[in-house]
Amino acid sequence: xxxxxxxxxxxxxxxxxxxxxxxxxxxxxxxxxxxxxxxxxxxxxxxxxxxxxxxxxxxxxxxxxxxxxxxxxxxxxxxxxxxxxxxxxxxxxxxxxxxxxxxxxxxxxxxxxxxxxxxxxxxxxxxxxxxxxxxxxxxxxxxxxxxxxxxxxxxxxxxxxxxxxxxxxxxxxxxxxxxxxxxxxxxxxxxxxxxxxxxxxxxxxxxxxxxxxxxxxxxxxxxxxxxxxxxxxxxxxxxxxxxxxxxxxxxxxxxxxxxxxxxxxxxxxxxxxxxxxxxxxxxxxxxxxxxxxxxxxxxxxxxxxxxxxxxxxxxxxxxxxxxxxxxxxxxxxxxxxxxxxxxxxxxxxxxxxxxxxxxxxxx
Amino acid sequence: xxxxxxxxxxxxxxxxxxxxxxxxxxxxxxxxxxxxxxxxxxxxxxxxxxxxxxxxxxxxxxxxxxxxxxxxxxxxxxxxxxxxxxxxxxxxxxxxxxxxxxxxxxxxxxxxxxxxxxxxxxxxxxxxxxxxxxxxxxxxxxxxxxxxxxxxxxxxxxxxxxxxxxxxxxxxxxxxxxxxxxxxxxxxxxxxxxxxxxxxxxxxxxxxxxxxxxxxxxxxxxxxxxxxxxxxxxxxxxxxxxxxxxxxxxxxxxxxxxxxxxxxxxxxxxxxxxxxxxxxxxxxxxxxxxxxxxxxxxxxxxxxxxxxxxxxxxxxxxxxxxxxxxxxxxxxxxxxxxxxxxxxxxxxxxxxxxxxxxxxxxxxxxxxxxx
Numbered sequence: 001x002x003x004x005x006x007x008x009x010x011x012x013x014x015x016x017x018x019x020x021x022x023x024x025x026x027x028x029x030x031x032x033x034x035x036x037x038x039x040x041x042x043x044x045x046x047x048x049x050x051x052x053x054x055x056x057x058x059x060x061x062x063x064x065x066x067x068x069x070x071x072x073x074x075x076x077x078x079x080x081x082x083x084x085x086x087x088x089x090x091x092x093x094x095x096x097x098x099x100x101x102x103x104x105x106x107x108x109x110x111x112x113x114x115x116x117x118x119x120x121x122x123x124x125x126x127x128x129x130x131x132x133x134x135x136x137x138x139x140x141x142x143x144x145x146x147x148x149x150x151x152x153x154x155x156x157x158x159x160x161x162x163x164x165x166x167x168x169x170x171x172x173x174x175x176x177x178x179x180x181x182x183x184x185x186x187x188x189x190x191x192x193x194x195x196x197x198x199x200x201x202x203x204x205x206x207x208x209x210x211x212x213x214x215x216x217x218x219x220x221x222x223x224x225x226x227x228x229x230x231x232x233x234x235x236x237x238x239x240x241x242x243x244x245x246x247x248x249x250x251x252x253x254x255x256x257x258x259x260x261x262x263x264x265x266x267x268x269x270x271x272x273x274x275x276x277x278x279x280x281x282x283x284x285x286x287x288x289x290x291x292x293x294x295x296x297x298x299x300x301x302x303x304x305x306x307x308x309x310x311x312x313x314x315x316x317x318x319x320x321x322x323x324x325x326x327x328x329x330x331x332x333x334x335x336x337x338x339x340x341x342x343x344x345x346x347x348x349x350x351x352x353x354x355x356x357x358x359x360x361x362x363x
Numbered sequence: 364x365x366x367x368x369x370x371x372x373x374x375x376x377x378x379x380x381x382x383x384x385x386x387x388x389x390x391x392x393x394x395x396x397x398x399x400x401x402x403x404x405x406x407x408x409x410x411x412x413x414x415x416x417x418x419x420x421x422x423x424x425x426x427x428x429x430x431x432x433x434x435x436x437x438x439x440x441x442x443x444x445x446x447x448x449x450x451x452x453x454x455x456x457x458x459x460x461x462x463x464x465x466x467x468x469x470x471x472x473x474x475x476x477x478x479x480x481x482x483x484x485x486x487x488x489x490x491x492x493x494x495x496x497x498x499x500x501x502x503x504x505x506x507x508x509x510x511x512x513x514x515x516x517x518x519x520x521x522x523x524x525x526x527x528x529x530x531x532x533x534x535x536x537x538x539x540x541x542x543x544x545x546x547x548x549x550x551x552x553x554x555x556x557x558x559x560x561x562x563x564x565x566x567x568x569x570x571x572x573x574x575x576x577x578x579x580x581x582x583x584x585x586x587x588x589x590x591x592x593x594x595x596x597x598x599x600x601x602x603x604x605x606x607x608x609x610x611x612x613x614x615x616x617x618x619x620x621x622x623x624x625x626x627x628x629x630x631x632x633x634x635x636x637x638x639x640x641x642x643x644x645x646x647x648x649x650x651x652x653x654x655x656x657x658x659x660x661x662x663x664x665x666x667x668x669x670x671x672x673x674x675x676x677x678x679x680x681x682x683x684x685x686x687x688x689x690x691x692x693x694x695x696x697x698x699x700x701x702x703x704x705x706x707x708x709x710x711x712x713x714x715x716x717x718x719x720x721x722x723x724x725x726x727x728x729x730x731x732x733x734x
Binding site: 010013014016017020030031032033034035040041042045212213266268278281282285288332333334335338340343344345346347348349350351352355 | 364367371373377407408409410411412413459469472473481485587690692698699702703704714722723724725726727733734
């Protein structure tokens with residue numbers, strides 16, 4: 001058999017696989033496993049195969065970080081998030097910081113200035129009151145920095161062993177900024193892909209803070225409010241700012257895959273241009289983890305039309321904390337729904353959604 | 364990163380690619396097998412084969428420790444994990460390997476106390492922290508990881524930790540290579556030898572490959588430049604009509620191996636008369652179990668296990684993939700019924716498995732245009 005024929009057969013099989021993958025996944029598992037919460041393929045199957053069809057909502061089908069509701073001409077973004085991070089305090093922040101910033105950031109990348117939060121606490125019987133006080137202080141401080149008010153809340157206590165210290169759920173609301181023209185399906189070939197700074201710090205900091213590896217490194221979580229970054233991009237990008245995403249669980253790789261699918265485009269990432277802190281890179285290397293899949297809690301990915309990309313990047317870099325923002329790749333047409341990486345070594349490969357669960361409970 | 368980036372230098376990669384292009388006979392097709400799953404992973408992750416000429420083909424070998432675990436062993440592990448008072452520990456990849464009914468991850472969701480560890484020492488620590496529970500470590504890997512299991516067992520014995528047990532699935536590299544070389548459907552020109560295994564066993568155990576089978580072997584490191592250089596060294600042997608074991612990974616691999624590690628292994632382990640390999644069947648003297656001196660730590664002697672040989676699912680062609688007879692995409696269920704999220708075969712589970720590496724990284728024809 002000649003090489004040409006082999007290549008043709010391989011190509012046909014790859015096409016069959018792509019067709020299989022482009023279908024809406026069905027949730028067929030007999031029970032929930034940790035993979036369903038990891039942000040990878042199992043999570044996608046749960047959301048697209050069970051939740052989205054059950055609630056059939058146009059806003060939900062957009063699969064944005066926040067949903068949009070219109071009330072008498074006022075366009076509001078609404079989002080909710082639960083936090084189960086372990087340990088609750090880690091270098092650079094704590095569960096309280098995450099609970100505010102995580103929700104604020106889902107609003108910010110939807111183009112909404114965060115206005116108000118609800119705060120729901122599930123506390124484990126026996127939790128040290130000092131630990132609770134510390135988290136309440138952290139929540140208040142983070143809310144103040146983010147310019148958002150906590151206006152309602154709820155408290156539940158469960159028996160010892162039925163929760164791990166504390167879980168927090170916050171819901172946030174904000175008005176969609178009039179400058180925003182964002183949509184997960186608006187990304188077009190030619191658009192530039194921008195990240196707001198060096199990636200992978202949060203997940204790595206949590207992993208090290210658990211003390212499961214005998215590894216010590218000076219790595220802090222990047223948890224912060226992304227509204228200043230989103231604000232700068234809305235101002236500089238104008239209508240050329242197509243979409244923003246908060247690169248939390250599953251990291252930048254997961255965001256790119258979700259959006260490549262939603263917009264039916266190809267994303268090509270230049271590995272050498274992706275900013276990664278040296279300590280994060282070193283820890284990832286030792287642990288065999290790709291920083292592209294590691295969670296961030298203060299980094300966004302933006303898609304900007306080519307004409308506005310340079311201006312948007314410059315504006316972003318002037319925001320404190322975003323000095324390392326970089327253009328990491330470009331949107332193409334073929335093959336749709338796929339993310340490809342030009343490796344720093346000069347090769348090319350696919351960057352898919354993760355199937356496994358490398359790091360449970362990182363947020 | 365210092366001492367790492369040097370081995371991923373794109374400019375040097377292009378230089379080596381040029382040298383390979385100059386060294387090959389354009390009329391000849393070269394089929395090189397990388398024995399180790401670590402190489403397979405690197406090749407896909409860095410896109411190493413994009414830099415090779417079309418007539419140099421890399422074939423993936425049997426050296427992925429998770430991939431060679433048969434379903435019956437997974438069932439045995441689950442049986443132990445379900446036993447009363449047991450904390451069952453294993454490496455992360457192993458949790459998703461399907462047994463005949465379920466995986467360890469699913470057994471965990473149903474209530475078995477299965478925990479992921481990163482080293483056997485983590486499992487030993489867990490045993491010391493939970494003196495009233497039995498902690499079982501599912502040990503697996505080639506000679507690369509066997510010494511760390513051996514040292515851990517020695518420490519458990521020295522410290523008198525009586526609630527720590529090992530279910531040993533360690534395997535050795537030479538017997539499956541010999542089985543592979545004896546198989547009639549094999550057509551290979553040379554081997555990219557396993558670097559990590561060789562840090563322990565040295566290069567000498569591979570001398571039978573050129574001596575008895577007339578194929579060159581180059582022990583290789585795992586960075587992309589290592590792999591390219593090893594490919595060049597094999598091609599130079601073939602074109603120069605030489606046939607020997609060469610060591611590209613001299614910065615880590617001594618020709619004689621690590622004698623201290625081999626000593627510890629000899630103390631703690633003994634060869635099993637035979638062991639079943641996924642897809643390859645039973646291979647005699649190809650795996651290790653705890654020696655009589657360590658019998659008290661042997662989970663298989665302490666717990667009842669079904670110990671039943673479970674035939675691989677009919678559709679699964681892991682065996683042919685492990686032998687390099689077919690490419691991952693040539694398997695009938697590849698990418699449709701068998702995917703990393705719902706794997707039928709082990710090669711689709713471990714990131715070092717040829718099918719998972721191809722599915723996650725390589726699912727894109729080399730010559731396809733991106734527009």
